[in-house]
Amino acid sequence: MRRTILIYSALLALGLATASPARTLETTPPLPRPDHEGRNNLTIRFLGMEEYLGYPLDVRVTDKHHRWERERTSLNSIQADSFDISFQNTTNPEDGYWVDLFTDLNGNDFYDAPPTDHAWRLVLNEPDSTDTLIYFTPTDDFVNIPWVYRLRMNLSGMTPYLGKTVKLRVLDGITGTEAGRAFDHEVAEDAFDLLVVGILPGRTYHADLFVDVNDNNRYDGPPQDHSWRVSFFNNQGYETLDFAPHENYDDVNWGNLFVVHLNDMMPEFGLPVRVRLWDPATGRELSQDKVDSVALNDFDVYGWELQSGSYYADFYTDRNGNHQYDPPPVDHAWRIAFTAGRGDQDLGGWNYTTEFTDIQWPSALLEPEPRIDGVDPGAGAQSGEGAAFRLLGNQPNPFNPETAISYRLPASGHVSLRVYDIAGREVATLVNGWRDAGAHEATFDGSGLASGVYLVRLEAGRQQATGRMVLLK
Secondary structure, eight states: OOEEOOOOOOOOOOOOOOOSOOEEOSBOOOOOOOOOTTOEEEEEEEOOOGGGTTSOEEEEEEETTTTEEEEEEEESSOOOSSEEEEEEEEEOTTSOEEEEEEEOTTOSSSOOTTTTSEEEEEEESSOOSSOEEEEEOOOSOOOOOOOOEEEEEEEOOOGGGTTOEEEEEEEETTTOOEEEEOOOEEOOSSOEEEEEEEEOTTEEEEEEEEEOTTOSSSOOOTTTSEEEEEEEEESSSSEEEEEOOOSOOOOOOOOEEEEEEEESOGGGTTOOEEEEEEOTTTOOEEEEEEESOOOSSSEEEEEEEEOSEEEEEEEEEOTTOSSSOOTTTTSEEEEEEEEEOBSOEEEEEEEOOSOOOOOOOOTTOOOOOOOTTOOOTTSSSOSSGGGTOEEEEEESSSBSSEEEEEEEESSOEEEEEEEEETTSOEEEEEEEEEEOSEEEEEEEEOTTSOSEEEEEEEEETTEEEEEEEEEOO
């Protein structure tokens, strides 16, 4: 019998801290799984949905503190103006939740930012100590929610690994950055499913799977551990892979997960947090991410690709809103120095402090793409200036050697449009001057550059947007 095991991605935004002395981590317990025991039911009562009869509806619930998805569901077609959707064993009165939902108005089976699709976010800060009922009536106040899709991996023939730990992660096939991962799972039967949240349509991914055959809580590579890579192109949004173990192993160079629990963060309320995890001995960056806005007093932040060794976790809040690092006291910045042992690492709690550190954040580093908790305030169907600021992308993409980059401005002003390589080095300045409101286009010529991913950043006033381009020679 096949059993579906819902294992949640740590699609998790990073945001760490401190100028305090280094912590030494030798071996830490596995990261906690989001179990369902002792949790309560959540019901959403939809009212006044006449406008959306016949359209699909997608809903998901995200834990605000731990920054992972709890549940999701969908309706192929809304059949009544009033109805309920219930999630069993989902909420905990100690946690807060986001409920993101959208109606697929153009029927393409994908999420499109408003007004193409209509999307909303409900905020549930204090669930009841028993079952919770919340009401939703659609409005015109749409939100560009951070909708991502799930990969389902159907595993079979796993009997040889009974009692062993299996791990699954998904990497972007071009940039190598982690899109999401499953929590550790102990194999208890021959066939089961794993779910990873975080993939997007139109991208190539690598699904890396490994079994800790020698039970030492670390990746040793084949043949000591057994590992495989399955590559796929996501053209459907939701993807399903079937996999059975075999002896043609792949060395996937597994990286571990890293978590810090940030406490007492309300002095930075509403501010974005950027974090990078890096090796001070080599200068190599392991991962980088962003919390779009501090919304809670306490929350978890994460990193990826951790190995045994000594690291810095640098982070800052962009207090002046200029989308770049300024040394304290202009921005507030901290550093955690720590030594990681084998396996996933949990640094425990970090408490907010005004002992800031100049972390000398590299100016060339681009902001990462929004993750599970991020809402882009400038990309939705909001009224005002943010509604018309848009980096529209480039055509063709992939390209060789030229591509046209389109963008739209809500008002006249100084604009910069720059291109960076994947390491964050600037390779071209396409625009750096005054531009009128409206639609514009700039041509990028990659004749003198190597094939690969390039990032284009548009900045106008306090607004910015970043896109990806692929040069394929």
